[in-house]
Amino acid sequence: MRDAPGTRDYDWWLLAILAAICALGVIEIYSATHASNLAGMHIKQIKWLIFGFAIMFALSRVDYHLILDQALILYVVCLIALGAVLVLGGSHFGARRWIRLFGQDFQVSELAKLIIIIVVARFFAEVRSDELDLRDLLKACMLVGVPLALILKQPDLGTAMVLMPMLAVGAFLAGLKWQHAAVFMLAGILLVGAVFYPPVSKHILKPYQRERITSFLHPEEDAKGSGYQLLQSKIAVGSGGFWGKGFGNGSQNQLGYIPVRYSDFIMSAWAEEQGFKGVLLALGLYMALLLRLVQNAQRAKDRAGMFLVMGVAAALGFHVLVNVAMVIGAMPVTGIPLPLMSYGGSATLFVFMAIGLVMNVRLRRFVN
């Protein structure tokens, strides 16, 4: 029984894909900001990446079973932290999301995502039967529902939404019955319908959220708001053409027409300057990343590891889907960054910690 896995057990392919995606991100952050007063942002991002890699390796050394054992404590800590943010947190743009720790602003909901992945994995791993019965399903929903409600309260619709695919993928792999799946889907459709149906949405969404929905549905009615952002993003992507305008040459990017071009809309800047060929490369890398995660899940030593890895895959996959769909104008603006390419400390650290969990599972697949 080996308890200290060797370096050759790391998923070097996964690391290579990660590094490649990070490189694209740094390149585009540089291109988008070097000629503006934000110059130097790519250096900051590189620092976050280095920090992230370090945390990832650190996290991969601790046996994930030990982490799963602490799931209950983590869950309680998570709820307290989310509550604390609501009470004490710093307010940015009208939402309380940040808490100051060690002289740095942290977005607590990023940490919450990670903890919920662990909690959900632990919960489903303990389900004994091959099929998920209704009681367990409802329990799981409760488990995720409480932090989700707290995050919605901040309000941070984007992060709250990320919790749902974690639950959905977990439940699916835990043997969700098709009847329950149908009810799940129906509930999902109703929820989406409610969000897009003004008479209902005005009771459950904040004004700025409803505005985003409206401007997504009718971009021409929204002049400088998020409809404008979506339109400018589409113009950037479309004008890039197949071959792109070249590094540093995207007018939409360089002249600032793309909103937050270094962060949430970085894919838009990338698509403008690198064209469809660049998009092919970027989305190809993301697909490789996600499939590699699934492969790791398939080879996990036990159900717990599998759930952990798939929780990470669900979160990352959802991020990619929602962010990229927004960039091409197929989804409203939600404020979900593109993992590893978008500039941002908390978000980057979350991804690396999540990948750290995956590595952890991977390293222990032969350990008995």
Next chain:
Amino acid sequence: MSFSLRSDNRLPQTRLAVVSYIIVGMIGLLLLGFWKLQVIDSDKYGQMAELNRVRSIPIIAPRGRMLDRDGRVLVDNRPSFSVLLLRDDPKLVQQYLPAISEGLGLSLDDLHDQLENTRNLPKFQPIVIKPEASSADLDFIESHRSDIPVLEMLSVSRRRYLPNGFLAHATGYVGEASEQQIEASNGKLRPGDVVGKAGLERQYNEILMGTDGMRRVIVNSIGKEVDRLSQQDPIPGKQIQLTIDMDLQQVAEESLGQRPGAVVALDPRTGEVLAMVSRPTPDPNDFAVRISAKEWKELNEDPLKPLLNRAIQAQLAPGSVFKIVTATGMLEDHQIPESFTTYCPGYATFFGRQYHCYVYYAKSGPHAHGATNLHDAILKSCDVFFYTVGMKMGIDRLSYYGDKLGLGHKTGIDLPSEESGLMPSEEWVQRVFHRKWYAGEAISVAIGQGAVTTTPLQLARLIGGIASGGVFKQPHMLKDAQNVATESFPLREHTVESITEAMYGVVNEPGGTGGRLKLTGVELSGKSGTAQVIGYDKMTLVKKGSKFADNAWFVGYAPRRNPEICVAVLVQESGQHGGEAAGPVVRDIVKAYYDKKNRKAGTGTVTAQQLTPAPAKALATAPVVALKPEDASEPRPASTGQDQDHP
């Protein structure tokens, strides 16, 4: 617990495989989305990106200057800024309208109106919302570039005219092109273009107006110009040199003062207009920016008609000045012997009606002229003599000579909206009133009353032409005018000698109506006129007020034969005799002319010549063409159309 977690290794391989397929499908769908944008619709978005970043800003071409005959500047330009509203994005405009209204001190209603009025223009075309931006306005725009991205400054040049309405009616003024002008221009004019609206500005608009340039710049998302793509330089308008002599014009302006009336000074040898004044006058500088609908309405409805150029548009009875026409006709016709003499007891009776001579109402001295021949009749302006001559000649002959000497016709001066006046005839009453001519009417016409009306310019041309032996040069204001027309109505030497002798006498012989105008060393000659606004008979019935006071005329020239300068002066409703009210203005101008001429002869060369910038050379446009009068009823009050008026 942890044991059970470690030991359970049942993995749902099938469901994991399903998740893989979902991942591949998801990426595939996203790629399809990119394919649609980047490959299928790429051109469309490419154009939109281009529209985003490229902004076209017009560079206004300055209008050509106007110089006087010595090259001194009469009209030029001054730099100024206009505030442009970019309307590409109507939502955005609506959003910022309140902030703009507050920042620039414009009323919100006004802005809404302007947007409404320009609704049909292409969206990419910015509109001017404040034509004359103050430095505070410019600061406001500059400091709000990022938060109010729909404002832009446009550097323009504005017309600068000399103050106090100097030469105002001749130069005219500019304004924004009216819809009719835009339509008629075959695409040369765009809304907001500044064009000549009246006077020389309108007559020579095509020469004076340049071609605007265009600057294509790259702007960033907050509207700041970051780079210049291309620049098409404006072609400035050409300057024109006028025949106006600024010195004489100055004297004419001052001498007429603020009395309503007109002055026109011609060089009969060439037809050059040396000075032209009309009173009252608006200040064309007021129109150079943008005149409000209210101010424009006031100007148009002012009973004093300040927009009327009286020198070419006032059609009034010429009074006794017309006696020169009657006298010329009498001498050329040979029906009446030259020695013809009447006795003037202060009145005459024709067809049982008494016609008074003005002398009958004289405040002092005799109330009759006594025995009067042609020379004395012109000298003293005896009405009875000319009643009798007119009676004998009949309207046909009077009308023939009036017509030949240029009455009832436009002179063809290079100004728009000239009026023709009226020389009545039998044919005319038949056509207009459908009645026969009454023989008695010729009696009034012979002394310049009744239906006959003339403009000051017509009288200057007429008197100058007769003194030149019947050679009439087309009056014009462009120095390098080509094809100046000459009309000839050769008069016998004896006729010219007799008439000019008499007109010389008017100023220089005792008893002449212009006796006080005598200038030493200058053969100033001329004829006065005191035209009734209503008949003498009725005058006694109403209380004498300025409303019915006489119009004073004096048309003078020098020297006696083949004059170099001829000046017609009208002082409206002065209540004074022509020689008293209008004569001194003529004298002042003629004196100034000779003073300057003598000064020039003394110093040899003229210094002003050296100051002269090169004038626009050999303009192809003949000055002969009078533009068609513009439609008086313009729908847009901000644009200025010449108000047509017939007094």
